[in-house]
Amino acid sequence: MTQDYKTKVLIIGSGPAGYTAAIYAARAGLNPMMVAGIEPGGQLMITTEVENYPGFAEIQGPQLMENMREQAEKVGTQIVSDMIVDVDFDNRPFTAKDDSGNTYTADTVIISTGAKARWLGLDSEYKFQGLGVSACATCDGFFFRDQHVAVIGGGNSAVEEALFLTNFCSKVTLVHRRDELRAEKVMQDRLFANEKVEVVWDSVVEEVVGVGHGEGDTPGMTGIRVKNVKTDEISEIECQGMFVAIGHDPATQLFKDKLDMDDEGYLIVEPGTPRTKIAGVFAAGDVADKIYRQAVTAAGMGCMAALDADKYLSVNGSH
Ligand code: NDP
Numbered sequence: 001m002t003q004d005y006k007t008k009v010l011i012i013g014s015g016p017a018g019y020t021a022a023i024y025a026a027r028a029g030l031n032p033m034m035v036a037g038i039e040p041g042g043q044l045m046i047t048t049e050v051e052n053y054p055g056f057a058e059i060q061g062p063q064l065m066e067n068m069r070e071q072a073e074k075v076g077t078q079i080v081s082d083m084i085v086d087v088d089f090d091n092r093p094f095t096a097k098d099d100s101g102n103t104y105t106a107d108t109v110i111i112s113t114g115a116k117a118r119w120l121g122l123d124s125e126y127k128f129q130g131l132g133v134s135a136c137a138t139c140d141g142f143f144f145r146d147q148h149v150a151v152i153g154g155g156n157s158a159v160e161e162a163l164f165l166t167n168f169c170s171k172v173t174l175v176h177r178r179d180e181l182r183a184e185k186v187m188q189d190r191l192f193a194n195e196k197v198e199v200v201w202d203s204v205v206e207e208v209v210g211v212g213h214g215e216g217d218t219p220g221m222t223g224i225r226v227k228n229v230k231t232d233e234i235s236e237i238e239c240q241g242m243f244v245a246i247g248h249d250p251a252t253q254l255f256k257d258k259l260d261m262d263d264e265g266y267l268i269v270e271p272g273t274p275r276t277k278i279a280g281v282f283a284a285g286d287v288a289d290k291i292y293r294q295a296v297t298a299a300g301m302g303c304m305a306a307l308d309a310d311k312y313l314s315v316n317g318s319h
Pocket residue numbers: 052119120152153154155156157158160177178181182204245246247248291292293294
């Protein structure tokens with residue numbers, strides 16, 4: 001049976017931004033509702049050790065998110081495990097609908113839908129998803145014990161995934177399209193010091209090769225064909241897995257033509273605030289931040305969104 005929920009604060013998405021907004025809104029007596037999405041907890045659910053969240057010298061990403069969820073619930077957030085599929089910001093109060101047909105009527109909305117992994121866009125990459133190609137070392141690394149895998153990308157994610165995979169794999173080849181990494185220096189130092197890691201510079205993946213479903217007895221990828229962008233030389237790296245770690249796209253499809261976005265789809269907020277162009281609708285975390293993209297900055301924006309929602313409700317008489 002579908003339900004019609006009413007709330008002063010509807011939070012869409014459940015990463016660090018959403019949970020922090022929930023904690024602040026609940027403690028302000030606003031009885032927030034959160035619709036958690038299909039991947040509750042967001043990107044930290046697929047990461048391993050987090051060493052840069054203040055107060056936690058070392059904690060696993062999923063554990064940190066579980067702590068946040070418990071804290072949000074403990075102070076009074078109602079969390080619904082569903083996904084918002086439609087929103088109406090033209091009329092007040094705002095309304096939203098979830099995938100199960102439930103409706104939400106809300107005086108304010110905090111959007112914290114985060115961002116998703118980006119793919120290279122090759123047909124063969126798609127063909128071998130689940131047969132060696134993955135965008136999540138934490139989820140799938142275990143399946144590549146004592147095997148050779150490639151990681152694509154040069155940012156912190158790629159380096160972190162490559163280092164994580166050395167715990168399982170016999171060899172990890174990092175393929176990067178330039179001749180220097182974007183990752184932090186300390187991460188690079190760790191990578192270069194690891195004997196299991198080899199870096200292939202100035203190279204892009206042209207094709208994932210192997211045996212597809214229905215093409216042989218043992219489907220699976222057997223390697224990647226890479227091109228050196230400086231020499232145009234093509235070579236093949238024999239490997240059983242390929243982890244794509246080339247960045248993320250914000251989860252903003254739902255807000256197309258409803259809120260302002262930049263060229264890459266990130267929601268545009270008033271600088272230094274979580275306020276969108278619609279008063280009472282706020283955006284927090286990676287969905288509106290392509291520069292910092294950290295759990296702690298997302299949490300900070302979540303806090304700001306809840307404080308602004310509280311202020312908006314006071315001024316507009318619905319506190
Ligand atoms: P980034 O945007 O930082 O890096 C993406 C990498 O992928 C870049 O090296 C980029 O190359 C490469 N790339 C992008 N598109 C392609 C393509 N089509 N083909 C080949 N290569 C491509 O993304 P990350 O996911 O690494 O990091 C996102 C944010 O999260 C960053 O701010 C990062 O610092 C943070 N982060 C922090 C962590 C931590 O502190 N422990 C862990 C993971 C992420 P190029 O360099 O040439 O542009």
